[in-house]
Amino acid sequence: MKIRSFSILLVSGVLLFTACVPSLPFLSGDDEEDVVARPVQSRVERPTVKVERGSIIDAVRVLGRVTAETEESLFFKQNGRLKGVYVEYNQPVVRGTLLADLETGNLETSIQNSELSLQDKERALNKARSQAASGEAEVTLARIAVERAEQDVAEAQDALTEAQAGPNAQERAQAETTYTNAAAKLDTAQDTLRSAQAAYAQAQEDLTSFRAGEVVDLKVQRELALRAAEEALGAAKARLEDLRSGSPDSQVLSQEANLKAKQQALESANQKVNAERKKLMDEIDNEILKFQADLVQLSKEIEEKLQAAFDSARGLGNKAPNAKAALETALDALEEARQTYNETRREEGDVVTAQTTLEAVLGASLDSALDAAETEYAAAKEAGTNVTSAQSAIDAVREEKEEYTERKTDMNEEILVRNQQLVAPPLVGTQMAILWATREKARLDLQSATAGLDQAKAQGSQALPTAQAEVDKARFALEQAQQAFDDVGPSLEKALTTAELNLNAAQAAVRQAEADLAVAEERWDVVRSGLDPEKLQDAEWNLASKEAALQKAKVNLEQTQLNVADAGNVTTLENDLKRARANHELLLEQLKDARLEAPFDGVIQFIKGKAGESATAYQPIIGLADPTVLIITADLSEDDSAKVALEQVADLTLDAFSSESITGIITKLPTSLVTTQGVIQDRSIHIEVNWPKAGAEIGMLARVNITVQHKDNVLKVPIESVKRSGRRTYVEYMDGDIKRAKNVEIGIQTETEVEILSGLEEGFVILQGQ
Numbered sequence: 201m202k203i204r205s206f207s208i209l210l211v212s213g214v215l216l217f218t219a220c221v222p223s224l225p226f227l228s229g230d231d232e233e234d235v236v237a238r239p240v241q242s243r244v245e246r247p248t249v250k251v252e253r254g255s256i257i258d259a260v261r262v263l264g265r266v267t268a269e270t271e272e273s274l275f276f277k278q279n280g281r282l283k284g285v286y287v288e289y290n291q292p293v294v295r296g297t298l299l300a301d302l303e304t305g306n307l308e309t310s311i312q313n314s315e316l317s318l319q320d321k322e323r324a325l326n327k328a329r330s331q332a333a334s335g336e337a338e339v340t341l342a343r344i345a346v347e348r349a350e351q352d353v354a355e356a357q358d359a360l361t362e363a364q365a366g367p368n369a370q371e372r373a374q375a376e377t378t379y380t381n382a383a384a385k386l387d388t389a390q391d392t393l394r395s396a397q398a399a400y401a402q403a404q405e406d407l408t409s410f411r412a413g414e415v416v417d418l419k420v421q422r423e424l425a426l427r428a429a430e431e432a433l434g435a436a437k438a439r440l441e442d443l444r445s446g447s448p449d450s451q452v453l454s455q456e457a458n459l460k461a462k463q464q465a466l467e468s469a470n471q472k473v474n475a476e477r478k479k480l481m482d483e484i485d486n487e488i489l490k491f492q493a494d495l496v497q498l499s500k501e502i503e504e505k506l507q508a509a510f511d512s513a514r515g516l517g518n519k520a521p522n523a524k525a526a527l528e529t530a531l532d533a534l535e536e537a538r539q540t541y542n543e544t545r546r547e548e549g550d551v552v553t554a555q556t557t558l559e560a561v562l563g564a565s566l567d568s569a570l571d572a573a574e575t576e577y578a579a580a581k582e583a584g585t586n587v588t589s590a591q592s593a594i595d596a597v598r599e600e601k602e603e604y605t606e607r608k609t610d611m612n613e614e615i616l617v618r619n620q621q622l623v624a625p626p627l628v629g630t631q632m633a634i635l636w637a638t639r640e641k642a643r644l645d646l647q648s649a650t651a652g653l654d655q656a657k658a659q660g661s662q663a664l665p666t667a668q669a670e671v672d673k674a675r676f677a678l679e680q681a682q683q684a685f686d687d688v689g690p691s692l693e694k695a696l697t698t699a700e701l702n703l704n705a706a707q708a709a710v711r712q713a714e715a716d717l718a719v720a721e722e723r724w725d726v727v728r729s730g731l732d733p734e735k736l737q738d739a740e741w742n743l744a745s746k747e748a749a750l751q752k753a754k755v756n757l758e759q760t761q762l763n764v765a766d767a768g769n770v771t772t773l774e775n776d777l778k779r780a781r782a783n784h785e786l787l788l789e790q791l792k793d794a795r796l797e798a799p800f801d802g803v804i805q806f807i808k809g810k811a812g813e814s815a816t817a818y819q820p821i822i823g824l825a826d827p828t829v830l831i832i833t834a835d836l837s838e839d840d841s842a843k844v845a846l847e848q849v850a851d852l853t854l855d856a857f858s859s860e861s862i863t864g865i866i867t868k869l870p871t872s873l874v875t876t877q878g879v880i881q882d883r884s885i886h887i888e889v890n891w892p893k894a895g896a897e898i899g900m901l902a903r904v905n906i907t908v909q910h911k912d913n914v915l916k917v918p919i920e921s922v923k924r925s926g927r928r929t930y931v932e933y934m935d936g937d938i939k940r941a942k943n944v945e946i947g948i949q950t951e952t953e954v955e956i957l958s959g960l961e962e963g964f965v966i967l968q969g970q
Contacts, residue, residue, distance in 0.1 A: 247968040248934070249918055251960045256916050258909040258948045260843055264834030264887070266854075266900040268825035270800060275820050276302060277793045284811045287822070293798045299822050302794040302815060311791060314784040321780050325773040335764030342757040349750035356743040363739040367727045375720070375727040382720040386713035389706065396699070396706040403696040410692050422685040429678035436671040455653040462646040469639035476632050484615060491611035496541075498604040499558055503534050505600050506566075509593035513573060516580060516590060523576035523590070530569035534562070562604060570594055802826040805898070830896050832864060832887040834904050841870045841883065843908045850887050853903040856895050864889040866906070909948050915956040920969035922946060922954050931960065932967040939967075 280302035287299050362368070367375070406417075510527040513520055541558045573594055577587040684691075805823035809815060832852060836844065844866060852862040868886035887904065889896075921931050922944065930941045944959030960966070 248965045249921060249968045251915055251917055251956065251962055251964045251966065253913060253915055253962045255910070255912045256914055256948050256950065256953055256955050257907060258843075258950050260836065260840045260904075260906040260908060262834045262836060262840065262904050262906075264832045264852075264902045264904045266830055266896050266898055266902060267833045268802070268827055268898060269829040269831045269886075269888075270802070271805065271823070271825035272799060273820035274299065274796045274799075274822045274824060275818050276796065276815050277817055278302070278790075279817050280794065280815055282809050282811050282813050282815050282821075285807060285809065285822075287804050287807070289804055289807055291804045292802070293804065293824070294801050295798050297798040299796040299798060299804075299824075300809075301796065304791060304794050307787065307791055307794070311784070311787045314780070314787050318777070318780045318784050321773065321777045325770070325777050328770050328773050332764065332770050335760070338760045339757070339764055342753070342760045346750070346753040346757050349746065349753040352746040353743070353750050356739070356746040360736075360739040360743050363736040372727050375724045379717070379720040379724040382713065382717040386710070386717050389709040389713040393703075393706040393710050396703040400696070400699040400703045403692070403699040407689075407692045407696050410689055422681070422688060426678070426681040426685045429674065429681040433671065433674035433678050436667065436674040440667040440671050452653070455649065455655075459646070459649040459653050462642065462649040466639065466642040466646050469635070469642040473632070473635045473639050476635050480632065484619070487614060488611070491607065491614070494607055495604060495611070496558075498600060498607060499534075499538065499562065502562065502566075502597060502600045502604060503531070503538070505593065505596045506531055506534065509573065509590065509597055512590035512593040513576075516585060516587065520573070520576035520580045520585075520587070520590070523573035526569040526572035526576075530566055534566070537562075559608070562601065566597075566601060570597060796822060798824060800824070800826055801828075803898075825898060827898060830889065830891070830898065831867075832889055832902050832904065833884045834887070834902075835883045836870060836885060837883075844869065844885060844906055848906055851905040851907075852887070852889065853905075854896070854900055856897075856900060857892065860892045862889060862892060911948060911955065914947070915960060915962060916953045917956060917960070917966065918968055919949065919952055919954050921966055923969075933965060934967065942966075 283301045283303040285300045287293060287297070293299070506527065510524065510531055513524040513527055516523070537558050537560070574591070577591055577594070581587050802824045803826075805825050806820075807822055808819075809821050815821060832850075846866055846869060848866045850864045850866060852864055854862065864887035866885055867888045868884075870881070870883045870885060872881050917931065923930055923932070928943060929946055930943045932939055932941050934940070942959055945957040947955035947957045949955070
């Protein structure tokens with residue numbers, strides 16, 4: 201009973217709720233229209249609007265401000281009290297200018313003391329390093345001395361071991377060789393002594409015989425030399441007498457005959473060269489005449505073909521008047537040149553000049569006429585005139601002219617080749633070159649013969665003094681031979697003295713050889729005995745000496761190492777210097793942090809604080825901006841920030857430029873910075889402006905309009921007409937007295953309008969909204 205009563209009550213409540221609510225669109229399906237259960241008997245009229253087609257623009261509109269592209273808020277990195285502020289608002293400053301600073305107390309004094317301490321530690325370290333470097337060098341030298349002493353001890357020990365072992369095979373062989381050589385030297389010295397003794401005995405015998413009046417070999421030799429000197433003096437006197445009598449010199453006669461022969465040879469060679477030259481010149485002249493005749497004939501053929509070309513041009517009538525005139529002018533010039541050629545050759549005989557006159561006409565003048573004619577032929581051909589025969593005639597003239605040019609080139613080349621046989625020296629391999637070389641040799645032979653004759657005459661003129669000098673020389677030689685013959689006795693006495701000296705020297709050499717042999721024999725006996733006491737004693741003494749030197753070197757090394765250790769600990773001083781430098785740099789950084797300097801050229805924008813007031817770390821104190829480059833900054837909402845992008849164009853409006861159209865480009869978007877204090881949002885955008893003229897100043901307001909989307913010919917309705925319920929978007933309209941709803945799909949939304957993508961048609965009437 202209770203359940204039935206509750207069911208009746210629930211149904212009655214639902215019916216009552218439905219009657220009270222006119223329409224519930226969210227209860228219908230997505231594509232269905234909702235119908236009210238009953239008509240509305242009394243209602244308030246709501247405004248309507250038609251769905252229209254047109255343009256819709258979605259733009260971000262915001263208020264901005266003119267700022268500097270480069271600006272910075274300056275702050276201290278530490279708390280403190282302002283010592284001074286040295287700039288004023290709107291004051292221009294340059295980079296590095298001191299703007300403000302904090303009171304630092306005794307910080308500057310601490311920096312000075314730190315700098316002095318740093319200098320002291322640097323000097324101490326440098327001194328220790330110098331001492332350490334010097335000490336290390338001394339230690340190195342001392343260590344090298346120990347190593348050398350150890351090496352000397354090792355060598356001395358080896359020598360002692362060697363001495364204790366006795367002579368080796370090499371020493372035995374050397375001792376035997378020394379003994380053998382000493383014995384041989386003694387034998388040689390004894391032989392020399394015997395020879396010296398024999399020479400001394402012979403000298404004594406010769407002197408004794410001479411004194412006794414007997415003939416000796418020395419006297420015979422010097423007598424023969426005296427006779428030879430007498431004969432040489434006689435011959436010299438005879439030559440002198442012949443020269444004084446004036447007899448002709450045979451050498452001069454021979455050179456004169458040679459000179460005459462060379463003159464005849466040169467004359468013959470000159471005649472042959474001149475004959476060959478005349479022959480070549482005649483051949484060149486004949487060749488030139490032959491070529492000239494060919495060229496003249498070719499010029500006649502050119503004239504004939506030029507006449508044919510003229511006739512062809514004349515046959516064209518008035519189709520090519522300039523061609524006819526040009527060819528006629530060329531004919532007249534060629535005829536006049538030929539007359540001049542004939543007159544010049546007939547009256548003056550100058551073939552070259554005559555040919556030059558003719559060639560001048562066959563050059564540029566003829567080419568100009570032919571070019572003009574061909575130009576006229578081309579025009580006539582375009583006009584429909586047949587110019588084949590005329591063109592062929594022109595081509596024939598050009599061919600003849602090319603043959604004329606080739607023949608002229610051949611003539612010049614041939615004449616050049618032949619002329620090369622006439623130059624000095626002529627072309628190698630030609631007959632002229634052979635004759636020229638023969639003449640040159642004859643000329644050189646003549647010069648040599650002339651020089652020989654001059655030399656013979658010079659010698660002839662000097663023959664008498666030379667003969668006199670030879671007589672004097674022979675007389676002096678005779679006097680020397682006579683003196684030597686007269687000095688036979690003193691020479692024998694001198695020879696005896698020399699032989700006695702040689703004998704004494706030989707005896708001394710024998711005694712020295714005997715002493716050397718005794719020493720070598722003694723050494724040989726010691727080596728054969730197997731032990732050398734003297735060598736053993738020397739080795740023992742040397743080892744003791746080297747060991748003492750080694751001990752001394754080791755003591756010196758230890759003392760040097762101790763001295764280096766006492767010079768100071770470089771590592772400790774380096775660490776002290778590093779700590780002092782770090783402390784000094786920290787003080788300098790503190791002093792730097794207590795000063796605000798302009799980081800760039802600019803103008804002061806704001807000042808917060810004055811001398812004596814407290815300054816909080818990282819709180820802006822002074823604002824600095826560079827007014828040379830001005831931009832516009834504007835803050836955007838979170839929704840607008842998502843719409844804009846870099847490089848978008850912004851339309852700007854400023855009161856100072858009311859009549860100017862100003863645009864800008866977005867160069868910076870809103871950003872967020874994560875710090876230890878949290879996320880710092882920067883909603884500003886930067887707009888680079890193309891200023892039309894001067895006049896913008898920092899702080900000016902600017903209205904910024906950034907077009908985000910723009911569509912034409914779209915369906916649109918007022919934004920208040922579109923309603924949303926959950927995920928459903930719809931509009932309302934009246935169907936008679938019944939209010940209905942239609943689902944729509946929207947596109948661009950502005951502050952006043954919405955783009956309808958689907959669901960409505962143009963002209964459809966909807967409720968405008970409340």
